[in-house]
Amino acid sequence: MGKTVVTVILIVIIVAIVAVMLWGMGVFGNVFGWGNTWFGGGNMPVFSCNGVTVGFNGTLPNANNAEKGTQVEKNISEVQGVTLDFLHENIEVVPTDGDTVRIEQTSNQTLTDEDIMRFGMLNGRLVAQSGRYGKFNIGITPVAPGSMITLYIPKDSSLPVELDTTSGRIAVQGGAFGFLEADSTSGEVNIESVTASNVELDTTSGRVTVATLKSRSLDVNTLSGSINVSAAEIEGMAEFDTTSGSVDFTGSAEEIVSDTLSGATRAEASGLRAINISSVSGSAGLVCGDTANLRDIDVDTTSGSVTIELPDNEGFTVEFDSLSGDKSIQFEMLDDTYKNGDIEINVSTVSGGLDILKK
Template structure:
């Protein structure tokens, strides 16, 4: 086992234990999980702060697309829904099961070509309880922006919220969730970074030249066109299907199975390693103890687990 892999296992194991403790409290009081927590003699402190908070506009709204090159969303708890529509403005709104105070309402700001959306007004919360109100954010982007790939960056960070997005296009797509599922359907980007601590990641018809996936606890299922893939998981199975054969693939897991599905191609070389898992490949390869070669071996793959199986399957 490589030293780097062992280090990753130790780090992820620590994060998993820490997450379980946080989630236990979250189960007792949904929506509690903080944006930033500090252990001190007074207990847990949850804080939300962001620059120029006084310049933000309260509530939902809409803005002209020509003012926006990047979108950055920070959402605390609930759900985030992103889609395109046949309109000429970027629209965003929120809903909640109960009346919101002014402090609990969303905020937005355009600065230097970037649209910022925040869950609420900055605050500091002490003790155990509901720090973030459960709310649903709906973000609608004009279809004309996605067709022209006008967005340079779409960045989304959630704490205790799920995210669903359809028909997106951005040069750089970055999504990070602490506790919540992530679902993408028909998205096109140059680079895609998808991360979750506790939640499933699902993508259908995702096109990315460079794909990076990182999950601590959750299932990963991705389908699309990928030139380069880097994926890591601690606990949970991972299946990535690419309609084209990637140039490079790295897949790592501690206690989950790894599956890569690719079509017929000119060749690849795969290095694989596991403590107690097996390796299987549907292509007619030349095999050695920890590697296999198919045709010219040009594409470079690496798969590594502690207790999970590794598979390369053929599409079609």
Template sequence: MVKNSLAILLIAGALIFLYVNFNEFWPWSASGAAKQEAKVDEGTESVKLNVSSVNTKIVPVDSDSIRVEGTKKHDIKVKEGRKSIEITIKQKGFRFFQFNSDQTTATVYLPQKYAKELQLDIGSGEIDTTAYTSSNPLILSSVSVKMGSGDVMIGALDAKEFSYNGSSGEAVIEKLSTENGNFNLSSGDLTVSHYEGPFKADVSSGELNAGFTELSGEIDVSVSSGDVNLDLPDNADFTLKGKVSSGDLFNEFPLDNAKMTDRVSEGTHGKGTHLIKVKVSSGDFTLY
């Protein structure tokens, strides 16, 4: 009797496990996409998107509501606060039974009129905002990106405040204009193209590559390990003040009033308008 009961429990547990992880293959499983939405009005000050083990696209929409659409493989939650909207998108089932090739895409339709704070938290999976282009950029007051792992691809973005905190994964930003850019990289890879604005970075590991459309603000970079490569316009006006305790600092610009030693790299290029401060305690920094 005990053995029979145990066998029944094991079979029931196995059936539940299979249904949770592979319910799309069952003939009686529910079909149709998951869908939720929330009203966006003048009081909405923040939108936060948490993604785990899901590929997610953010696209513009002419609407008064933020809408999230996925499939039955997605667990979608939209939580409305007094001044905020928090969206969580996860893959249903146990992660070790899911494969990247089987991942489906969820879509977040963000109202074009929304222009305040956007927070992106990627535990794993992918966030893609490349639907925003130079002719139709994403314009916001503040954007923060937190990378646990996975990938993020950002199209054209104009944000007064931008912050990036990456502990792993890979991020690509096609175009970024900001009044205050902060980058913290403890691991992983980050590539920024067509950058405009002040630039502050702290790299303890990983690789950071940034290309500037124009130099329009101060650059402050600290490298304790890893690699940082900054590509400036040939006509950039800057004053370089670099200190090295270990590692290497490479500069391909001709400098006036140059002071170059193993520990110090200083001088001006052009009018010397913008200050570039570099501190390398280990790793490599290249200015070209």
């Protein structure tokens, strides 16, 4: 019995020390509060029978600066950017013809005080967040299902916009933005008819769908959700990273980088200078609309098959490294070279085969 008591006391002491360290580093403010800094300090936590409430360090100066309501609007001349950060709420962005930036919260259920969003201005940015941020509740706390956060924004605003929700979905239906970032843990992310300087999309298990996008760059990361991009015009790099989800890209880009563990990658692209596909067991398929700028094709896979479709061109060189995979090329080769051999095709696989088809 004595040893058991000592063990329990030691566990309590260790947990208390860790909690104090995390609090001092700002982790509670980062995870449970309005924060995104490690060493922000922030307001002292308020203890109540409902749990721990942490101040708004990192996003708004303090709780007193956060207003509460289901609607906020600002003239676009007052706003340099928009940040939405929510938990269970769905987020929708709607372009408008006016000159007002407006955020509305609606629900098919009754909203409690904690469900109602908080908002304010920080360094020129309009910030709105879940009313449940800043409170860590022990036990099950009901939330209003079906809550929707809608951002109405002038269609040619070119404002930087950051969208974040834990389990809700995110949809952006048109508009022109600066930097556009959308992050959902388990919800889907849908982007359609958008122009932006740069686009970054992240999900854990939710699917990412992009249709008709113009941007300098595109960066998409998922754990198990699939990635589907169509009618994209990317001036620079389109980068995709997923563990088990598939990647499907159609459009134009200067460079494509796709890294998957078991998901297949398929790209039908024009304007390419380089493409790099890496996968353990997923197959890789590439259809090149043109080869005017194409210089490098690199594919690395363990067991997935590789198919490359090219129009007739000035020439390429093939380096194929495989233990048991077969190689088939529809072009008239001299050793491993076609015509001038300018385009370098490097394919490495353990058991997957390589097919190079003439388009």
